[in-house]
Amino acid sequence: MIRIDKKELRNYLILIVLGACCFLPFLGSVHLFDWDEINFAEASREMIASGNFMQVTINYQPFWEKPPLFFWLQVLSMKVWGVNEFAARFVNAFFGILTLLVVYTVGRRVYDSRFGFLWAVAFIGSFLPHFFFKSGIIDPVFNLFIFLAITFIASGFLSQDKKKKLLVYTAAGIMSGLAVLSKGPVAFMMIALTVGIYWATVRFRKTFTAGEALLYLGSMCFTASVFYGIETLVHGTWFIEEFIRYQIRLFSTGDAGHGRPFYFHFLVILFGCFPASFFAIRSFMKRHEPQVHQQVYNRFMIILFWVVLITFSIVKTKTVLYSSLTWFPVTYLAAVTMYGVLKGAISWGKWLNRFLIIFSGITAAAIAFFPVLIINKDLITPLIKDKFAVACLQKPVYWSGFEFLVGTIFFAVLIYAFLLISRKRFYSGFAVLLASCAICCEAFMIVFTPKIEEYTQGGPVEFYKENSSGDVYVRSLFKSYADLYYGNKRPGEHPQSHDKQWLLTGKIDKPVLFVGKITQDKKYGAPEMGLTKLKSEYGFVYYRRDPPSE
Numbered sequence: 001m002i003r004i005d006k007k008e009l010r011n012y013l014i015l016i017v018l019g020a021c022c023f024l025p026f027l028g029s030v031h032l033f034d035w036d037e038i039n040f041a042e043a044s045r046e047m048i049a050s051g052n053f054m055q056v057t058i059n060y061q062p063f064w065e066k067p068p069l070f071f072w073l074q075v076l077s078m079k080v081w082g083v084n085e086f087a088a089r090f091v092n093a094f095f096g097i098l099t100l101l102v103v104y105t106v107g108r109r110v111y112d113s114r115f116g117f118l119w120a121v122a123f124i125g126s127f128l129p130h131f132f133f134k135s136g137i138i139d140p141v142f143n144l145f146i147f148l149a150i151t152f153i154a155s156g157f158l159s160q161d162k163k164k165k166l167l168v169y170t171a172a173g174i175m176s177g178l179a180v181l182s183k184g185p186v187a188f189m190m191i192a193l194t195v196g197i198y199w200a201t202v203r204f205r206k207t208f209t210a211g212e213a214l215l216y217l218g219s220m221c222f223t224a225s226v227f228y229g230i231e232t233l234v235h236g237t238w239f240i241e242e243f244i245r246y247q248i249r250l251f252s253t254g255d256a257g258h259g260r261p262f263y264f265h266f267l268v269i270l271f272g273c274f275p276a277s278f279f280a281i282r283s284f285m286k287r288h289e290p291q292v293h294q295q296v297y298n299r300f301m302i303i304l305f306w307v308v309l310i311t312f313s314i315v316k317t318k319t320v321l322y323s324s325l326t327w328f329p330v331t332y333l334a335a336v337t338m339y340g341v342l343k344g345a346i347s348w349g350k351w352l353n354r355f356l357i358i359f360s361g362i363t364a365a366a367i368a369f370f371p372v373l374i375i376n377k378d379l380i381t382p383l384i385k386d387k388f389a390v391a392c393l394q395k396p397v398y399w400s401g402f403e404f405l406v407g408t409i410f411f412a413v414l415i416y417a418f419l420l421i422s423r424k425r426f427y428s429g430f431a432v433l434l435a436s437c438a439i440c441c442e443a444f445m446i447v448f449t450p451k452i453e454e455y456t457q458g459g460p461v462e463f464y465k466e467n468s469s470g471d472v473y474v475r476s477l478f479k480s481y482a483d484l485y486y487g488n489k490r491p492g493e494h495p496q497s498h499d500k501q502w503l504l505t506g507k508i509d510k511p512v513l514f515v516g517k518i519t520q521d522k523k524y525g526a527p528e529m530g531l532t533k534l535k536s537e538y539g540f541v542y543y544r545r546d547p548p549s550e
Contacts, residue, residue, distance in 0.1 A: 011113060015104055015120050019097035022124055022438060023133045026445055027093060028086030030453050031461050031486070036321070037136040038481040040066070041088040044074035048083065050491045054230060059484055059498040060491050062235075064242035067227055069181035070138045088136040095140050096133030099123060102144065103331070106151055110297045111339060118430075119335035122279070125434025126334075127363075128272035128320065129327045130441040138183055139324045145179035147328045148172075149191050153216075154300045157198075157207045158293050165212060173216040177223025184243060188220065190325065193307045198300055249317075265313050265323040271363065272320065273327060275433050278359050279334035282352065298336070305329035341426050353422050360414040367440065368407025371448070375399045388517050391539035397454045403447055410440045459540050460515045461486050467513055475503050477516035477524055504529070507548060514543040 032038045039058065043066070046057050056063045056071060073091045081087035100120040107116030123129045132140055152172035156165045179187030199207065231239050270277050284302070305326050312322040340346030373380050377393050384390050413436040420429030460476070464486035467474050474487035477500075483489075494509050496502040503512045514531065516524050521541045525533055531543035 008108075008113065011104065011117060012101060015100045015117075016097055018121075018124060019093075019100045019133075022130065022442070023093040023096040024090075025442070027089040027134060028084055029446075030085065030450050031457070032085055032088055032136055032482075033453065034457055034480050034482050036138075037088065038485045040070065040138060041074065041136055042481050042485040044071045044078060044088070045083050045485060046489075046491070047071060047075050048078060054227070055235070058481065059489065061498050062239070064239050065246050066138065067181050067184060067243075069178060069227070070141055070183075073141065074136075085136075089134060092133050092135055092137070092140045095144055096123075099133070099140070099144050102148065103328070107332075107335060110294055114342070115335055115339045118338050119331055121434050122276045122331040122334045122338075123327070125437045126273045126276040126327070126331060127437060127441060128268070128324070129276070129331065130438055131445070132324060134445060137321060139321045142179055142182040142187065143325045143328065145175045145182060146187050146190055146325060149175035149179060149187075150194055150300060150304060153191070153195055154297055156212065158296055165208075166215060169208070169212050169216045170219045173219025173221075174223050176216070176220040177226075180220065180224045181227055184247065186247065190304075190307060190311070193311070194300065194304045197303050197307065201299065201303070260318040262313050264318045265309055265326075268320050268323055269309070269326055269330060271359075273330050274359055274363050275356075275437055276327075276331045276334035278355060279337040280330045281355070282337040282346065283333035283340075301329040301332045305333075338426075338430050342430075348421070348424070348426070353418065356418055356421065360411065360418065364407050364411030364414055366407070367410060367444070368404045370407070371399060371403035374451075375401065375403075388519050388539050391518050392455050395455055395458070395538040397451050399451070406440065406443045406447055410436060410443075457482060459538055463513070463515060463542060472510055473497060473503060473508070473512040475500060475512060475514050477514050477520055483515065504531075504545070508545065509547060511547065512545045514545070516541045516543065 032041055043056050043058055043063060046060060047053050047068075050057065050060065053072065053075065054068070056066060056068050070091070074088060077087040077090045078084075081090060100123060103123065104113075104116035104120045107119040149172045152168045152175060156168040156172065159165050159168065176188055176191055179191075199205075228240070273280075308323060308325045312318065315322065337346060341348050374393070381390050381393060384393075413432065417429050417433040417436065420426075420432060460480070461482055464474050464483050468486065468488040470488070470490055473493075474483050476483040496506060499506070502508070503514075513534075514524065518536065518539055518541055521536065523529070524531055524543060525541065531545050534542040534544055536542070
């Protein structure tokens with residue numbers, strides 16, 4: 001039986017309150033973003049609209065890119081909160097709070113309560129980990145299941161109790177199965193590579209039996225079969241086949257416009273996970289942990305970091321999401337550094353001070369100058385070659401002129417944190433640094449995110465919402481899911497209504513409203529297309545096509 005004393009209970013309650021204060025406010029204040037947020041929310045909305053919860057669809061057509069677990073969670077949220085932005089993002093806010101409790105618990109077992117708390121606040125106080133728990137994407141859920149699977153496996157390697165080993169390997173298999181149900185077999189690949197490399201580093205010493213390995217694999221397959229098995233029985237192997245083809249395309253090509261250089265993920269982690277990434281650098285240096293279980297867990301976390309980073313640097317398709325699993329080892333290693341410094345086991349060198357001021361300066365300057373450049377758009381538009389992007393920036397979005405203060409105040413607080421740390425007031429310095437980054441994330445969400453959304457998709461989203469009654473079809477002429485979600489596409493409409501070509505040239509049964517980019521106007525605005533141009537503004541062109549007269 002697990003016993004939690006009053007101090008531990010207080011720490012759990014503090015983390016729940018901190019997580020709720022950081023991750024829940026303003027979840028529904030901004031429209032969902034194309035592509036991923038709207039894509040996933042649309043799949044969940046269609047499950048509710050169609051009543052088909054066992055098959056993922058987009059535009060009411062089978063969608064093989066993702067398995068359904070995350071959509072099931074979003075459906076539950078939408079049943080409680082309604083079909084809206086808050087409900088779509090609530091799942092990750094909930095998992096954000098759960099993640100804080102999990103890393104605190106694991107950290108407490110590996111070191112002690114102080115370490116667990118440092119690990120949790122490293123998540124709260126780092127940019128991208130904080131921001132992603134306020135999003136509507138799959139990765140925070142997917143990553144937590146993978147992390148739990150690896151943690152259970154590490155626990156099994158360390159345990160001498162046969163009953164406990166059976167229990168933790170079963171739990172690891174269930175977590176792996178849930179990860180596979182969240183985003184696919186890539187979860188098992190990450191787990192297998194991490195465990196396999198760890199096993200190689202201990203020279204394939206016997207750390208588990210064949211029976212334990214089979215128990216793990218059986219638990220994973222049984223859990224994953226909740227969807228994959230039933231889907232195959234009902235609809236055949238088409239989902240598995242298409243899903244595998246899609247995964248191969250992601251690995252071998254820069255799919256969906258996401259081809260980026262090899263070093264992309266290094267930069268994302270370095271700056272996106274500030275300040276945890278800054279602290280983590282120190283922990284990559286060789287140091288000896290006094291306890292065997294600490295040595296084992298450190299090794300697992302470092303291996304997981306390099307497995308994810310190298311794998312997704314090799315993969316041709318690169319997005320910020322793909323390296324997000326590294327945030328567990330990065331924040332863990334950050335906690336190792338802070339914990340060691342606070343205990344006097346790790347020295348704080350001058351080079352760390354220099355790195356801190358450089359990281360802080362670059363980060364704060366980017367936040368401060370961003371609104372200045374957007375307000376003075378005439379300075380940057382001559383440098384932008386994309387005609388569509390230039391047109392989007394012409395939209396008259398309100399800027400007060402004081403938005404630069406977010407970055408300026410942030411930098412001032414970072415300087416204060418730097419002074420505290422340089423004077424060896426580490427506890428206060430770390431607290432100020434992490435708190436300032438968390439508050440800066442919230443300020444960015446409140447001040448900048450709505451304006452960014454207005455520039456990038458505000459016009460089309462409002463157009464779709466205005467025409468979502470069902471009297472017309474609405475369709476985007478570029479890749480987007482906003483027309484489906486905000487246009488409230490209904491099941492049971494004309495069987496060809498999902499086909500863009502039919503909407504453009506076929507015998508439609510009601511008017512169609514199209515939204516295209518100005519770069520597409522030469523094609524779709526041509527007389528032979530038969531579309532009536534309604535308006536053109538801020539990068540987007542709006543058309544109408546009426547049914548042919550009898």
